[in-house]
Amino acid sequence: MPPHKPKSKRVTLLDVARKAGFSPSTVSIVLSEAPLSRYVAAQTKERIRKTAAALGYRPDVFARSLRSRRSNTVGVLVFDISDPFCVFILQGIEKTLHGTPYLPILMDAHNDQKRFAGYLDLLMERRVEGLIVVANWLFDEGELLSTVKAEKIPSVVVGRDTSEKELGSVIVDNEAGGYEVMKHLYELGHRRIAVIRGPDSLRDSQRRWAGMQRFAQESGLELDPRKVRTLPEVLDPTSGFQGGLQATEDLLRTRLKFTALAAFDDLTALGAMRALSAAGRSVPQDCSMVGFDDVPMAGFCTPGLTTIRQPMEEMGGTATKRMLDALAASETEVSPDLQLLPPTLVLRDSTAPVRGKDA
Amino acid sequence: MPPHKPKSKRVTLLDVARKAGFSPSTVSIVLSEAPLSRYVAAQTKERIRKTAAALGYRPDVFARSLRSRRSNTVGVLVFDISDPFCVFILQGIEKTLHGTPYLPILMDAHNDQKRFAGYLDLLMERRVEGLIVVANWLFDEGELLSTVKAEKIPSVVVGRDTSEKELGSVIVDNEAGGYEVMKHLYELGHRRIAVIRGPDSLRDSQRRWAGMQRFAQESGLELDPRKVRTLPEVLDPTSGFQGGLQATEDLLRTRLKFTALAAFDDLTALGAMRALSAAGRSVPQDCSMVGFDDVPMAGFCTPGLTTIRQPMEEMGGTATKRMLDALAASETEVSPDLQLLPPTLVLRDSTAPVRGKDA
DNA sequence: TCGTTGAGTGAGAAGGCTATCACAAAGACC
DNA sequence: GGTCTTTGTGATAGCCTTCTCACTCAACGA
Numbered sequence: 001m002p003p004h005k006p007k008s009k010r011v012t013l014l015d016v017a018r019k020a021g022f023s024p025s026t027v028s029i030v031l032s033e034a035p036l037s038r039y040v041a042a043q044t045k046e047r048i049r050k051t052a053a054a055l056g057y058r059p060d061v062f063a064r065s066l067r068s069r070r071s072n073t074v075g076v077l078v079f080d081i082s083d084p085f086c087v088f089i090l091q092g093i094e095k096t097l098h099g100t101p102y103l104p105i106l107m108d109a110h111n112d113q114k115r116f117a118g119y120l121d122l123l124m125e126r127r128v129e130g131l132i133v134v135a136n137w138l139f140d141e142g143e144l145l146s147t148v149k150a151e152k153i154p155s156v157v158v159g160r161d162t163s164e165k166e167l168g169s170v171i172v173d174n175e176a177g178g179y180e181v182m183k184h185l186y187e188l189g190h191r192r193i194a195v196i197r198g199p200d201s202l203r204d205s206q207r208r209w210a211g212m213q214r215f216a217q218e219s220g221l222e223l224d225p226r227k228v229r230t231l232p233e234v235l236d237p238t239s240g241f242q243g244g245l246q247a248t249e250d251l252l253r254t255r256l257k258f259t260a261l262a263a264f265d266d267l268t269a270l271g272a273m274r275a276l277s278a279a280g281r282s283v284p285q286d287c288s289m290v291g292f293d294d295v296p297m298a299g300f301c302t303p304g305l306t307t308i309r310q311p312m313e314e315m316g317g318t319a320t321k322r323m324l325d326a327l328a329a330s331e332t333e334v335s336p337d338l339q340l341l342p343p344t345l346v347l348r349d350s351t352a353p354v355r356g357k358d359a
Numbered sequence: 360m361p362p363h364k365p366k367s368k369r370v371t372l373l374d375v376a377r378k379a380g381f382s383p384s385t386v387s388i389v390l391s392e393a394p395l396s397r398y399v400a401a402q403t404k405e406r407i408r409k410t411a412a413a414l415g416y417r418p419d420v421f422a423r424s425l426r427s428r429r430s431n432t433v434g435v436l437v438f439d440i441s442d443p444f445c446v447f448i449l450q451g452i453e454k455t456l457h458g459t460p461y462l463p464i465l466m467d468a469h470n471d472q473k474r475f476a477g478y479l480d481l482l483m484e485r486r487v488e489g490l491i492v493v494a495n496w497l498f499d500e501g502e503l504l505s506t507v508k509a510e511k512i513p514s515v516v517v518g519r520d521t522s523e524k525e526l527g528s529v530i531v532d533n534e535a536g537g538y539e540v541m542k543h544l545y546e547l548g549h550r551r552i553a554v555i556r557g558p559d560s561l562r563d564s565q566r567r568w569a570g571m572q573r574f575a576q577e578s579g580l581e582l583d584p585r586k587v588r589t590l591p592e593v594l595d596p597t598s599g600f601q602g603g604l605q606a607t608e609d610l611l612r613t614r615l616k617f618t619a620l621a622a623f624d625d626l627t628a629l630g631a632m633r634a635l636s637a638a639g640r641s642v643p644q645d646c647s648m649v650g651f652d653d654v655p656m657a658g659f660c661t662p663g664l665t666t667i668r669q670p671m672e673e674m675g676g677t678a679t680k681r682m683l684d685a686l687a688a689s690e691t692e693v694s695p696d697l698q699l700l701p702p703t704l705v706l707r708d709s710t711a712p713v714r715g716k717d718a
Numbered sequence: 719t720c721g722t723t724g725a726g727t728g729a730g731a732a733g734g735c736t737a738t739c740a741c742a743a744a745g746a747c748c
Numbered sequence: 749g750g751t752c753t754t755t756g757t758g759a760t761a762g763c764c765t766t767c768t769c770a771c772t773c774a775a776c777g778a
Contacts, residue, residue: 081446301656
């Protein structure tokens with residue numbers, strides 16, 4: 001090391017100002033591209049930027065935030081990051097935020113109300129300017145979303161219908177998805193279709209079922225209530241699989257015939273497939289299977305699971321855009337509308353035309 | 360609203376000081392529990408804390424960070440968050456950080472070197488005090504980790520052996536894992552075992568293979584080189600599945616007999632299972648299958664996949680602890696040791712005793 | 719009596735940035 | 749020639765904390 005002072009202090013804006021021969025004000029205006037920089041001569045800007053680069057100047061985010069009262073961060077509060085469903089939503093958020101001045105601060109509530117509340121608090125303490133909540137169905141949010149609403153910052157929820165709480169939200173069109181499931185199975189010739197619904201209390205579950213019923217009505221298909229099961233209201237992460245497994249075992253025990261099974265979601269479908277396999281029935285030869293969500297697993301299991309794809313990345317992106325818009329308009333909240341995104345049917349190998357005497 | 364001034368300014372430390380009748384210095388000392396607070400009279404502390412609570416005082420993180428030169432944040436830089444492998448590591452990190460004054464700032468590089476570099480820069484700009492890199496095998500990190508090393512903050516890598524780069528890292532004991540795979544299959548009576556190795560350039564792959572060979576040598580098992588395949592060096596997220604699928608098709612084409620297959624990781628195993636199924640061979644009746652990692656999918660596919668579990672949450676936790684220790688000792692780096700955590704064999708339904716004439 | 723020590727508190731100065739206002743010069747307009 | 753607007757730059761005042769030093773008072777030993 002040369003006999004420099006070993007202090008190695010950071011370069012400050014003042015250093016740049018001195019070196020470039022302008023005042024700190026001008027330098028600040030130029031480097032932060034404030035509105036006033038319109039008036040700054042082009043060559044001044046040039047010179048300032050060059051010396052800044054030469055000195056390796058990096059603004060101090062804390063000083064900046066302290067003075068400007070803006071954190072340039074948004075909070076992302078996830079119910080449970082281990083839900084594969086969440087990950088793509090996060091990617092959508094991240095991609096949309098990339099390029100904006102906002103940095104996401106991600107917190108995972110681990111399906112725990114207390115933790116959720118604590119992290120919400122923490123994010124507010126860090127002065128996030130906006131908030132995105134990524135919900136999944138396993139989580140009983142209780143009054144938590146009301147506390148979100150109470151914070152006076154633009155907030156939006158992805159993955160759960162929260163219109164009744166006056167919070168903006170973005171979800172898939174579950175009703176359309178349910179309709180598609182039935183339509184697909186019907187078109188393959190299936191008429192004896194079993195259904196495993198989601199927990200009753202869940203809006204998603206109600207809408208999907210409504211879509212299925214609508215198709216049934218329109219097409220004259222009859223959905224035998226004895227072949228409809230409902231997942232219990234448990235809230236542990238693997239409950240979908242377990243629930244699907246047990247519901248299917250239950251269905252098999254009734255000895256009622258069904259040539260296709262529509263599951264609440266992919267995990268439920270995987271549980272159902274396990275049960276069918278244990279009973280010696282193969283998919284899709286003996287029973288077609290449709291899931292919902294299109295989590296990565298759906299593509300990697302054998303047979304590949306035909307399912308209804310939620311446009312997760314797009315959902316995350318859309319929610320983020322709505323929040324950014326509110327932020328840009330310096331509004332204090334996102335409009336409390338429910339936004340529905342269309343699902344798509346993804347064909348894989350778990351569904352096939354009905355055969356045998358049912359054909 | 361009562362006719363208050365509508366300014367609704369934040370409560371500052373000064374407000375608390377005035378209300379409590381002490382100087383800002385004293386209030387600061389008490390509320391931030393600085394070393395000097397030892398000397399402050401108990402009842403003074405009490406009084407200050409009470410008025411702070413009464414006023415609803417919350418310290419301004421930016422002012423605090425500006426003055427104290429500490430951000431109370433650590434960066435978490437993930438190669439690809441959609442890798443299911445990462446998620447539990449993240450949970451381990453999060454759990455370990457919870458309760459400390461450090462907030463994680465998570466960034467996802469999307470398997471993109473440029474993005475990685477950009478985010479690293481961003482994190483440094485945000486003045487994170489420590490850094491945890493969560494690696495996966497799909498990512499060619501190039502010189503990136505050297506740039507991490509160049510930042511003078513405690514950094515640690517999870518999921519990749521980086522001891523040669525003089526960076527601390529925490530990984531699973533791949534050699535032991537490979538050994539376990541062979542041992543398990545051997546004990547089930549398998550003697551004709553096919554192997555799908557990971558990409559050659561990958562350390563993990565070399566170690567696992569070394570473990571397998573060691574067991575083979577110790578037990579006298581012969582590993583036929585014609586039944587060993589190597590995944591190509593491709594770097595796209597689903598390459599494991601595709602690679603497993605193709606390697607297995609290739610193996611089947613040779614018509615060489617094998618009663619068990621050891622896959623590089625779970626995704627590879629799932630691809631292999633797809634290929635076996637397409638060829639009319641069922642798992643585990645016709646061929647046992649072992650994966651590596653124990654990603655959630657391994658438990659939900661049918662048959663459930665027997666695999667070697669990486670203690671992912673523990674890996675994240677251990678790495679975080681090492682970083683926290685360095686931080687606590689105000690060191691500028693984590694000791695560049697490679698730390699190996701033991702894997703465990705998870706028994707599911709994809710392996711079974713060998714049968715038929717091979718028994 | 720004079721330092722000396724320790725407990726307890728306060729004054730004042732940063733820390734690096736930006737917002738606001740003020741100022742200066744130059745052209746435009748009446 | 750005076751006023752107004754536009755363009756371009758600088759001075760100053762904080763933003764809210766924490767840190768350093770200094771001060772007071774009491775007790776204590778020499």
